[in-house]
Amino acid sequence: MSTSHVLLGLLAAGPRHGYELKRAHDERLPCARPLAFGQVYATLARLCRDGLVATAGQTREGGPDRTSYALTDDGRATLDHWLGTVEPPMPYVASTLFAKVAVALLVADVNQARAYLIAQRRAHTQRLRELTALKTAPAARIDEVVAADFAIAHLDADLRWLHTTLDRVTDWHREVRS
Amino acid sequence: MTFLQARGVVRAYGHTPALRGVTLDVSEGEIVAVTGPSGCGKSTLLHCLAGILRPDAGQVTWRGERIDTWSEAARSRLRRTEFGVLLQFGQLVAELTAAENVALPLLLAGTGRRAARTAALAWLDRLGVADVADARPGEMSGGQQQRCALSRALVTEPRVIFADEPTGALDTLAGEQVLTQLVRLAREQNTTVVLVTHEPRIAAYADREVSLRDGMIDHTGLGLDPALPGGSR
Ligand SMILES: Nc1ncnc2c1ncn2[C@@H]1O[C@H](COP(=O)(O)OP(=O)(O)O)[C@@H](O)[C@H]1O
Numbered sequence A: 001m002s003t004s005h006v007l008l009g010l011l012a013a014g015p016r017h018g019y020e021l022k023r024a025h026d027e028r029l030p031c032a033r034p035l036a037f038g039q040v041y042a043t044l045a046r047l048c049r050d051g052l053v054a055t056a057g058q059t060r061e062g063g064p065d066r067t068s069y070a071l072t073d074d075g076r077a078t079l080d081h082w083l084g085t086v087e088p089p090m091p092y093v094a095s096t097l098f099a100k101v102a103v104a105l106l107v108a109d110v111n112q113a114r115a116y117l118i119a120q121r122r123a124h125t126q127r128l129r130e131l132t133a134l135k136t137a138p139a140a141r142i143d144e145v146v147a148a149d150f151a152i153a154h155l156d157a158d159l160r161w162l163h164t165t166l167d168r169v170t171d172w173h174r175e176v177r178s
Numbered sequence B: 001m002t003f004l005q006a007r008g009v010v011r012a013y014g015h016t017p018a019l020r021g022v023t024l025d026v027s028e029g030e031i032v033a034v035t036g037p038s039g040c041g042k043s044t045l046l047h048c049l050a051g052i053l054r055p056d057a058g059q060v061t062w063r064g065e066r067i068d069t070w071s072e073a074a075r076s077r078l079r080r081t082e083f084g085v086l087l088q089f090g091q092l093v094a095e096l097t098a099a100e101n102v103a104l105p106l107l108l109a110g111t112g113r114r115a116a117r118t119a120a121l122a123w124l125d126r127l128g129v130a131d132v133a134d135a136r137p138g139e140m141s142g143g144q145q146q147r148c149a150l151s152r153a154l155v156t157e158p159r160v161i162f163a164d165e166p167t168g169a170l171d172t173l174a175g176e177q178v179l180t181q182l183v184r185l186a187r188e189q190n191t192t193v194v195l196v197t198h199e200p201r202i203a204a205y206a207d208r209e210v211s212l213r214d215g216m217i218d219h220t221g222l223g224l225d226p227a228l229p230g231g232s233r
């Protein structure tokens, strides 16, 4: 996930300070891992160094001084380029699930691989139910629904894979060990 | 007292066994998904629980009373009052408008025309399809038809909704809208739902999932091959 591009996007509407950026991030991307302050400031420092963002004065509202940051022309161009670029659709199969089953077949027997697949399926099903409850709650906001939809679609795809792999694991094991 | 229960339910179609001894307890207000591969007996179980089909053996009880031994007339009355049924293809009456379809169960139960129409319109409005109240099913989208069918299932304020693959014929978004409305209304009114589906994504709308396999409850909940370690038999 490209935190720097998200921060550039959040600055597109006007200058903001670090705390506001963190809040806006967590609000616009619900269910994402909340951004740590340290990460906000480290990212801003890198963006400043690269000329994509510039400091835009200090504000003080009762509390301590806060530095505001603004998007530069270069920053805007970088943001537009990112938004206009299609993401490569899964160029590698990089999944811990997949790797774990492959390794289990190397170091353990087929039953252990099956046991893992079954336990993983149970955990996925549970999470699917939690996210579905979240999005069907009467108070759910549309951005929460959209975020939950994303996770649900991926969990659903994983579940289909877990299902077919359970059916294939015996053949797969035979081939690995032959 | 159990709310709704199947005990040792057996049912065959000729020589084809569909249920081979199913025991299932459903509590009041619970949303239960019945899942499993095609042909495992999900629809047959739903029909037995709803009093549409009679088991060959075993019992179905509703609030402690055996309903499988009731006459067709008595079971049919139960289905008009306490139970609501929602199937894959809404099964609306093609000649009637949406509002007339939704009003139908109330008219059958003896409600006056005007009151039935008012109630029907209120449900169509709640489900966001008031604009097609005077359209016939042929003039509506699949999602609109299914929301009408859901209105019709809810209009008698049943205690249990039986839904058999209710979104099977809908695109993803229309299906989600129907399910979200079903689940929200059920929770709001403490209505029990038995939801039959073969899709994990749909089953996730329920509080609990019961898996069937070859006409039996799969207690591992995993559809395991019983011949393998950890299998159900
Ligand atoms: N009307 C029928 N006549 C004959 N066989 C049927 C009929 N309905 C269902 N069956 C058979 O009973 C079994 C269970 O069917 P069903 O309850 O419809 O399963 P599911 O809903 O899980 O797909 C299947 O083998 C099916 O072919």
Ligand SMILES: [Mg+2]
Pocket: B042, B043, B044, B164
């Ligand atoms: Mg069926």
